[in-house]
Amino acid sequence: MSVLVVAEHDNKNLKSSTLNTISAAKKLSEDIHLLILGNKIEDLAKSSKSIQLVKKVIICDHEKLENQIPELSSPIISNLAENYSHILAPSSTFGKNLLPRVSALLDITQISDIIGIESQDTFIRPIYAGNAISYVQTDQKINLMTVRPTSFEKCEETGGDAAVENISFIDSEVKTTFVSREVSKSDRPELGNARVVVSGGRGLENSDNFKLLYDLADKLNAAVGASRAAVDSGYIGNEYQVGQTGKMVAPELYIAVGISGAIQHLAGMKESKVIVAINKDLEAPIFNIADYGLSSDLFQAIPEIIKELDLLNQIES
C-alpha cells in the first residue's frame, strides 16, 4: 500500500521536518505520496517533486490554505485516506495541531510521536517525557501517526521526478481567522524548540561570562540554556534552566559548557541528538553521555570555536 506524508511548509519551502518524515515513510513503503496543502505553492510543488523518495506530489492550492488552519486541512486529508495504509505528519506543532482531527474524522486512533518503526503495524514511541519507551501495535485499517523528526534522517531533496497531481479544495465553514505570526520575539530561537542549544553551567563563574555563550549561540543560531547550578548561582534567569525541574529539550545539537552533568540536568537534555561537552574536569559526569568531549578551559575554547566557525563560513561562502 501507499503512504501519505503531510508536508509541513511555509508555502515557499518544505520544513526539514517533512524530509525527516519522508525518511520514516520509506521504512513502510516504496510508494510515498507527499501532500502539500497551501496557498500559491506551484514553486513548492516543483521543488518537491525532485525528492527522490517521493513518487507523487499531491497539491491542493487555495488561498484559504495559506495559514494551515487545521479545521480546513483535516477534511481534505481524511478524504484521501482510504487510498493509504499509513498517513504520516511531523510531530511538530503543525502535525500535532492537525493530525488528531483526521483521527476524529476517520474514527481511527492516532499514534503520536513515533521514534521508530518495527514493522508495518508496530511502532516505537516515547512516553512519560521519554522516561519510558513503548512498543505499540495496531490493527486498524489506516495507521495515523505523527513522527518525531529528530529520530529519522533527512531524506535527499534531489534526484527524483515525481508526478504532480492537483486536487480540488474542499471548503468547510470555519470560524477561526488568522491574525498574525510572531516569529520568536528574541533574536534567538526558543529554548524548547531550538535546533541547537548552548548551555552554560557553574564553570562560567559569573553572569558576565555568559556573554561568551551568547556570542557562540548567535553564531550557531542557537538558544541559550543553563544548568540549575548556574541559575541557582544567579548567573542567568530561571527560564533558561534545562533539566528535570526546568525545560526538557531535545535539539539536534546540545553544547554543554562548564556543566558537570548532574543527573537533574541530564534528564532535561539526554534526548538531544548530538551532545558536546566542554569542561576542564575530565571526571565530569557529562562526558559519560557526550558524543564529543573536549577537556579544556572554556574561556579559551569558546572564542576558538567562534573563530573556527567564522573560518568555516568564509570557506563556504
Added chain:
Amino acid sequence: MKVLVAVKRVVDYKVQIRVKSDNSGVETQNVKMSVNPPDENAIEEAVKLKEQGLANEIISVSIGDDKSQDVLRTSMAMGIDRSILVKSQNTLEPLAVAKTLKIIIDKEKPDLVLMGKQAIDDDSNQTGQILSALLNWPQGCFISNLKIENNKVFISREIDEGIENLETSLPAVLTCDLRLNTPRFASLPNIMKAKKKPLETIDIDTLGIDTSSKIKTLKVIEPPKRKAGIMVNDVKELVQKLKYEAKVI
C-alpha cells in the same frame, strides 16, 4: 458563559518514573499522583474567567477510577464550582476520551472547553483536537494567551516558530500551554470547602461508546542509556567532527 475543564490524574511530574520489571508498563502502584500539569493551567484559566465575571459556571470533568476524585477535588479547591467523574476502570485512548467528553458536553452545553495540551503520561497530545473535530467547534491548541470579548476569542498559540495569533468565536475547544498562567495554590480553607462541592459520578458503561483499546502495548522499556562518545583533542577537531561527521552545524 459556562466553562468545562477536562482534568486527568497522572503520575506526579516530580516522581522519577520506573518501568516495571516485566516490561508491561510503568509502575503506578503507591506512586504519587497529581493533576496533569497543563490541566492545572486550564483550571486556573477557568477560575480567572469566573473572577473576571466572564464565566458564571465552571465545571471540571475527569475520566478514571474512583481515585480520580482527588484531582476533581483539587480543581474545586482551586475554584471550580462542581465536578463530574466518568468512572472507568480501563485507561482510555484519546479518541475514546474525546467521545466521552463529547457526551458530557452535549449534556452540559458549555460555551468553552479548556484542557491541558497534553497529558504527561502518554504524551499523546490529541484529545483537544479530536474533541474540537467531533463537536465541529473551533480549535485552539497550545495557547499561551486568551482574551474573550463580546463572544470573540483571541488566542496566542505556542508554535515551533514562535507565536501564532488567531481570532475565533465561542463555543470553542482550547488546549493550554504551561505558559498560559501560573496555577494558584489551593488554600487550606478552600480545600475544606471543596469537600462539600457537588461531585457527580457517571458510569462510562452507561454512555454507550466504544472504549476498547485500538492500540496494543507490546512492551515498555527503559530508554537506552547514552554511551560516552569520543574525546576530541582540540577545538579544530571538534568543529570538523560536528561539521562533517555529525553534520549538525
Added chain:
Amino acid sequence: MSEVQREELNYDVVIVGAGPAGLSTAIKLKQLDTNLSICVLEKASEVGAHILSGNVFETKALDELIPNWKVLNSPINTSVTSEDFLFYTKTKSMKVPNLFLPNVLKNHGNYIISLSNLCKWLGEFAENLGVEIFPGFAASKLLYDNDQKVIGVQTGDMGLDKNFKPKDNYEPGINIKGKVTVLSEGCRGHLGKEVLKKFNLDSNNKSPQQYGIGFKEIWEINSENHQLGKVSHSVGWPLESDTYGGSFCYHAENNQIYLGYVIGLDYKNPYLSPYDEFQQFKTHPDIKKLLEGGKRISYGARALIEGGLQSLPQMYMPGALLIGCDAGTLNMPKIKGSHTAMKSGIIAAEVINDHINSNKELSEYESKFKNSWVYEELYKARNVKPSFQWGLIPAMIFTGLDQKIFGGKLPFTLQHKHADHESLIPAKKAKKITYPKYDGVITFDKPSSVYLSGTNHADDQPNHLLLNDKDLSTNFTIEKYDEPAQRYCPAGVYEVEFDNDLQKKVLKINSQNCIHCKTCDIKEPSQNIEWVTPEGGGGPIYSGT
C-alpha cells in the same frame, strides 16, 4: 513585609506531622470521642512522602490501636522468616550465632514493611474516621497566647520568591488553632526544637540528646538472591570501631530489598562522610553479590533520634504535647521507633481526651507514659547506645551481658557525654578519608541519588536552611573543620566554593536538593544552621520507603 491578613481555622486538636505518632493520636482520639474535630498538617505533598524507615515492624501498638488490622488490607504482609547478625571485615563476614544475640535483636513475629506505605494506610484509616489531613501544608510557626500557652500553628506562606516578595500565586499561610496542639514532626522537628528551648523541656535530662543518620535504598534484585522475609544486620567494616553504626538489609515483597545504613552523629572525624560509608558498604563482596543484576529504585536519608530514656525530654507543656521521634521515643538497640512512636501517640490521645472532656491536665502524660510498656522498653534499652563510647567490641560484650544476662536491669544508667555537634575534632588533627569512586552500578553520586528521591522545591522560593550568623561558616567551620556539611549532608546541599571577589572559600547552600533529613541542624559544630520549613509540598517524594 507588612502583616498580611490571615484566615483562621479552629479545631479541638491540631496535629503537626502525619507520621506513625501523629496519625495514631488522630485515630485514637476519634475512637475515644468521634465528635472531636482533628486536623493533621503534613509538609509532604502526600501522606507518607517524607517517611523513610527500615523497617522491621513490631505490631504491638498497632494491635492496640486497630486490633483487626489483619483483615483491613494493611500493607503489612511480610513476616520475618530468618535473621542474622554479621560482623564485617573488608572482605569477610562473620555470623554472630543467634544464641548470643540479645532478645531485642530478635525479630520473630515482626514484619518487614514500608513505613511510608503504612502511614498512607493509617492516613486513609484516619480520614475514614473523620480526621482532616492536609498534605502539602507545613506548620511553620507556633502560635502562643499571652500566657505563653501554645494555641496552634501557622502554616507557611506559599508563592514567595527568594526575597520573600509575593509572586502571582502567593497564598498567605493561615492560623490553625486547637485546644491542644500535638507536635509529631519526627526527629528534630523544628517546632519541637522551639518548644524544647522555650519550655526548658530537657532541663531535667540526664544526657544530651543523641542522633544518627540513616540511609535507605530500595533495590529490586535477582529472584535467585532474594529470600522473602530475611532480616540481616551488620556492624564493622567500613566503619572504624570508634564510630557507632551498622547496616540493615531486609528482603521485602516483589523481589525488593531494603538496604540501609545508620551512623551515629557523634562521630569525631570531620572527614567522615556518612553517605560515602554507606556507598562503600555496598562494595563488600557479600552485598555486591546480592545486588548483582539488581536495580536501585529508591534512595533516601533521615536523621533518627537515639538518645533514649536518658535524653527524653518532658513531653507536655502548656497547650501542647511532644510525641514520637519529635520527643525521642525510639528504641535504639531494637533499631525500632515506629511502635514506640505509635504508643506515645495513643497515650497522647488518651490524655488529650481526658483534658478536653474531663478537664484533666496535660501533665497526666508523664505518669501515663511511665506506666506504659514503652517506658519499660526504653528503660531496659537505656545502657546500650552509651556503651558504644567505649568502642565497638567492648560495647558489644557489654550489650551482650546487659541485655542477655541482666535483661537491661543493671542498677546503673550510662550517660551520653556530649551532644553530637560537640564531637568533631579539628580537621588538622583528623585523618583524611579517601572514598572510592562511584561506579554508577552499585554506588552512586549524591545528585543521582537525590534525583531518585523525587526531591523538588519550587524554584525561586526563600532558602529554608538559615545561617544564624552568615559569616560564621566562612570564618569557622570551613577553617577549623574543612566544612563538614559538604560531607554529612546526604543530598549535596552544602558545597564549598572559592569566591573570587572575597578571595576566600564560602559555603554555598543548594536548598533545592534538601531531602529534609535535618542532619545539618543537628551536626553543625557551631549550631549555626537552622532548618525551617520550606514551601509545603516540597522535599522528597518517597514511596515504598
